[in-house]
Amino acid sequence: MMRFYMLRLLKQKSALAGLIIILALIGGGICAQILSPCDPAQQHVVKRLQSPQAGYLMGTDDLGRDVLSRMLHGIRVSLGVGIVAVGIMVIIGTLLGLTAGYCGGLIDSIIMRFVDIVLCFPTFFLILIVIAFLEPSLYTVMGVIGITSWPGLARLVRAEVLSLRERDYIAAAKMLGLGRARLIFVHILPNVISPIIVAATLGVGDAILTESGLSFLGLGVQPPVASWGQMLTTGKEYIHIAWWLSLFPGCAILITVLAFNLLGEGLRNALDPKQL
Amino acid sequence: MSIITVHNLSVHYSRDGEIIPALRNISFEIEPGETLAIVGESGSGKSTVALSLMGLILPYEGKITGGEIIFDGRNLLVQSQEQWRSIRGKDIAIVLQDPFSSLNPVLTAGEQIAESVRHTLVAGNDIKATVLNALRETLFTDTERIYASYPHQLSGGQRQRVAIAMAIINHPRILIADEPTTALDVTTQKEVLDLLVRLKQELSLTMVFITHNLALAAMRADRVMIMREGTIVESGPTAAVFRHPHHAYTQALVAAVPRLKYREHIK
Numbered sequence: 001m002m003r004f005y006m007l008r009l010l011k012q013k014s015a016l017a018g019l020i021i022i023l024a025l026i027g028g029g030i031c032a033q034i035l036s037p038c039d040p041a042q043q044h045v046v047k048r049l050q051s052p053q054a055g056y057l058m059g060t061d062d063l064g065r066d067v068l069s070r071m072l073h074g075i076r077v078s079l080g081v082g083i084v085a086v087g088i089m090v091i092i093g094t095l096l097g098l099t100a101g102y103c104g105g106l107i108d109s110i111i112m113r114f115v116d117i118v119l120c121f122p123t124f125f126l127i128l129i130v131i132a133f134l135e136p137s138l139y140t141v142m143g144v145i146g147i148t149s150w151p152g153l154a155r156l157v158r159a160e161v162l163s164l165r166e167r168d169y170i171a172a173a174k175m176l177g178l179g180r181a182r183l184i185f186v187h188i189l190p191n192v193i194s195p196i197i198v199a200a201t202l203g204v205g206d207a208i209l210t211e212s213g214l215s216f217l218g219l220g221v222q223p224p225v226a227s228w229g230q231m232l233t234t235g236k237e238y239i240h241i242a243w244w245l246s247l248f249p250g251c252a253i254l255i256t257v258l259a260f261n262l263l264g265e266g267l268r269n270a271l272d273p274k275q276l
Numbered sequence: 277m278s279i280i281t282v283h284n285l286s287v288h289y290s291r292d293g294e295i296i297p298a299l300r301n302i303s304f305e306i307e308p309g310e311t312l313a314i315v316g317e318s319g320s321g322k323s324t325v326a327l328s329l330m331g332l333i334l335p336y337e338g339k340i341t342g343g344e345i346i347f348d349g350r351n352l353l354v355q356s357q358e359q360w361r362s363i364r365g366k367d368i369a370i371v372l373q374d375p376f377s378s379l380n381p382v383l384t385a386g387e388q389i390a391e392s393v394r395h396t397l398v399a400g401n402d403i404k405a406t407v408l409n410a411l412r413e414t415l416f417t418d419t420e421r422i423y424a425s426y427p428h429q430l431s432g433g434q435r436q437r438v439a440i441a442m443a444i445i446n447h448p449r450i451l452i453a454d455e456p457t458t459a460l461d462v463t464t465q466k467e468v469l470d471l472l473v474r475l476k477q478e479l480s481l482t483m484v485f486i487t488h489n490l491a492l493a494a495m496r497a498d499r500v501m502i503m504r505e506g507t508i509v510e511s512g513p514t515a516a517v518f519r520h521p522h523h524a525y526t527q528a529l530v531a532a533v534p535r536l537k538y539r540e541h542i543k
Contacts, residue, residue, distance in 0.1 A: 104336055168377040175330050175372075176392040176442065177364035186391070190382040 008270040015266020021259035029075035036069035041224040049242050059244040061234055070226035071248055077227040078256060081142050081211040082204035088146025089153055089207075090200050096150070097157025098184050098192075102165060112158070115151040123148050124213065131219045138221050141214055145207045153199050160192040194271035198264055205260035212253050228253050278305035279450065279482050280329070285343035287324050287333055287506075298324040298338065300506045306450070311476065311483040313497030313514070315490055315529070321506040322486045326454045329484070330370055331360040365392050369443040371472075373455040375435035379427040385411075385438045386423030392445050410445040413478070414438070415471060433464035437471065444475055451476070452484040457492070469496065490533050494518055502526050 010016050028035060037055070044064035052059045058067035100111040118126075130144045164170060165188070173187045214220030215229025223230065228249040235245030287299040299321045306312050316322045327333050331352060333340055345352040352363070369392075372378040380388055389407045404423070411419040414437040427435055436456060443451060453472055457465040473496055476483050487493050493500050494514055501511040502525065510523045521527045 168372055168374060169380040171332065172370075172372055172378045172439070172442075173380065173391065174332060175364055175370050177361040177366060178391060179361065182391075182394075187380055187383070191380070 005270050009266050012266045012269060014262045015270070018259040018262030018264075018266060021255060022263060025075050025079060025256060025259070028072055029079050032069075032072040032076060036066070036072050038066040038069045040065060040069040040073045040226045042066075049238065051242070052244055058248050059242065061231070061242075061245055062238060067231070067244060067248060070231060071228070071252060073226045074228045074231065074249070074252070077138065077221050077225060078208045078211060078253075079204075081138070081145065081221075082207045082260070084142040085145035085149065085207040085211075086200050086203045088143065089149045089203055090196060092147070093150035093153030093199075094157050094189075094192075094196060097154040098161055098189065100154065101158040101161025102180075102184050102188065104165075108158070111154070115154050118148070118151045124210065127210065127214065128217075128219065131214065136214075136219045136222060138225065141211055141220050145210050149203060149206065149210075153196070153203070156195055156199055157192055160195060161188055164188050164191050194267075198268040198271065201260055201264035201267055205257040205264070208253065208260070209257050277308070279308040279347070280306045281346040282325075282328075283344045283346065285325075285328060285345065286341045287321075287328060287338055288341055289338035298506050299328070301343070302503075302506070302508050303343075304501055304508060304511060306482060306484065307499075308449075308482050309480060310498040311485055311496055313485045313487060313493035313500045314503060315487055315493045315500055316503035317488055319505075320503040322488075322503050323454055324506075325503075326370060326452050326484070326486055329368060329450075329452060330364055332364075365443075365448070366446045367448055368450045368452065369446065369448040370452040370454060371436070371439050371443045371456045374459040375432055375439050376459060378439055379435055381427055383426075384423065385425050385427065385430065389438065389442045389445060392442055406445065407441075410441040411438075413444065413475065414441040416441075431464075432460050433467055436460060436464075436468050440468070440471065440475070444479060444481075447479055449482060450484065451481045452486065454486045455488065458488075472496075490529055494533075502529065 009019075037057075042065060044060070046064065047056075047060055048062055048064040050056050050060040050064075056066055056068070058071060060066055061070070096111050096115075100108040126148050127144050130148075131140060134140045134144075170183065170187055173183055178187075211220055211227070212229030212232070215227045216233050218230075218233065220229055221227040231249040232246055232253075235242070235247075235249065239246050282305070283303050284301050285299055285303070286297070286301050288295050288297045290296070302321075302325070304312075314322045314325060324333070324338075328340060329345065329352075340353060343353070347363070347367070352360070379385070383391075386404070386407050389410055390403050393403055393406050408419045408423060411422055416422050416434075416437065422430070422434070422438065427438075430438065436459075440456075451472075456472065457468050460468060469492070472483070472485075475481065485493065485497055497514050499512065500514050500517050502509045502517070502523070504525055510517060510521065510526045517526065518530055521530050
């Protein structure tokens with residue numbers, strides 16, 4: 001089964017491209033320590049704002065730090081935030097969606113009205129408000145993005161469960177005298193796993209974008225930890241004299257988010273029996 | 277002494293506030309060891325009888341408005357969900373109509389059958405052995421292969437036999453077969469029917485056979501119960517009902533059976 005879906009995924013060129021970029025990023029992130037030519041926090045004030053050249057492939061920033069090393073270490077932040085935030089989103093969204101869809105009635109109404117309320121707030125401002133009350137840090141950012149991004153997934157899962165609940169095989173499982181938890185987790189959950197995988201993959205891209213935005217505003221990851229969004233903030237001030245400070249982090253965010261979206265789309269096609 | 281007594285059972289479904297009666301005050305008894313055929317057209321309430329016996333009239337779809345179902349001396353309709361769960365699959369089991377939709381596509385046949393014994397057996401090996409045994413009882417020869425197959429890898433007849441294995445694995449006292457052959461082609465129908473009859477004898481089951489096919493009912497059942505629009509039109513020993521149908525509807529039904537088949541099976 002896994003092989004079959006893997007082949008269907010790899011047959012799509014754009015998904016394959018996305019997958020390769022993501023694997024390269026993961027590799028780069030893991031090996032950041034080895035691949036980086038310099039310590040990302042090491043300052044050489046004498047060599048500040050050097051343009052890309054041998055020794056500093058992506059140039060140096062306003063404090064003389066090597067941009068390439070900071071980019072590589074930034075992968076860890078971006079992917080880390082993306083994956084942890086999506087993990088939180090998947091857990092909350094799936095559990096609430098399953099509960100609402102399976103239980104129906106009053107419980108469904110309460111959960112879905114709560115979802116509606118959360119969806120009323122523009123997500124980014126909701127995050128800003130939460131960050132304003134908490135200390136901005138890597139972990140706050142992960143948590144806050146996760147906690148604010150689940151309503152869409154909860155709706156998706158609920159809709160799937162509503163249609164599954166009426167299937168004969170769920171009725172058949174009930175007729176075996178199985179308990180509610182077993183029905184939900186063994187018989188229903190595996191049937192909704194593919195839309196969850198797709199939503200999670202697309203969600204990673206979103207989370208990375210949000211983290212970059214927060215860091216750009218100075219509310220995300222705090223220095224000296226290197227993050228692409230924060231590098232963009234620095235780049236903004238020197239954009240007329242040091243293009244490399246904005247170009248590289250900007251492109252990195254673009255490519256990463258694009259890669260996750262391509263992979264997400266590819267997964268959607270591969271897991272959807274009606275496609276291809 | 278009957279095994280199940282249904283007394284004045286009424287069920288209605290509601291859709292958008294509109295109330296549609298499905299069963300109107302029906303009463304009947306099932307004797308231990310017999311095969312009772314419930315015959316009726318679509319919408320006559322025969323499947324609702326099955327769902328009521330399983331306690332699975334879903335609250336958001338319908339409601340049992342009156343009556344009682346006496347099983348083992350207690351009224352099933354006043355018991356808790358917990359008590360229902362201890363009966364479903366153990367004392368009363370069911371085979372559904374369409375084997376293409378009654379098996380979960382993401383679980384292997386073995387895993388699905390194992391679900392019904394998971395609470396009674398503990399050790400993993402016991403479970404697998406029991407499942408393989410149930411597959412043998414439903415006349416599979418390559419049980420190991422079937423155990424590891426997903427539903428989409430099996431044919432319609434094989435799927436229905438897996439569903440039957442799932443129903444009989446706990447050796448229930450009552451087996452309800454809700455149009456178990458309607459979705460199958462003719463040769464497979466016979467195979468599945470023969471299997472059900474055989475299992476009924478081997479495991480001394482009481483069988484409730486729900487069908488819209490009068491000829492099938494005539495062939496396999498000790499007693500028939502003709503239903504229409506939520507009421508029991510006529511019931512009695514198969515031969516008597518078919519030879520001397522009292523009610524106009526039954527007469528029309530019997531007359532509608534192709535002559536040749538009818539003679540052959542009613543003799």
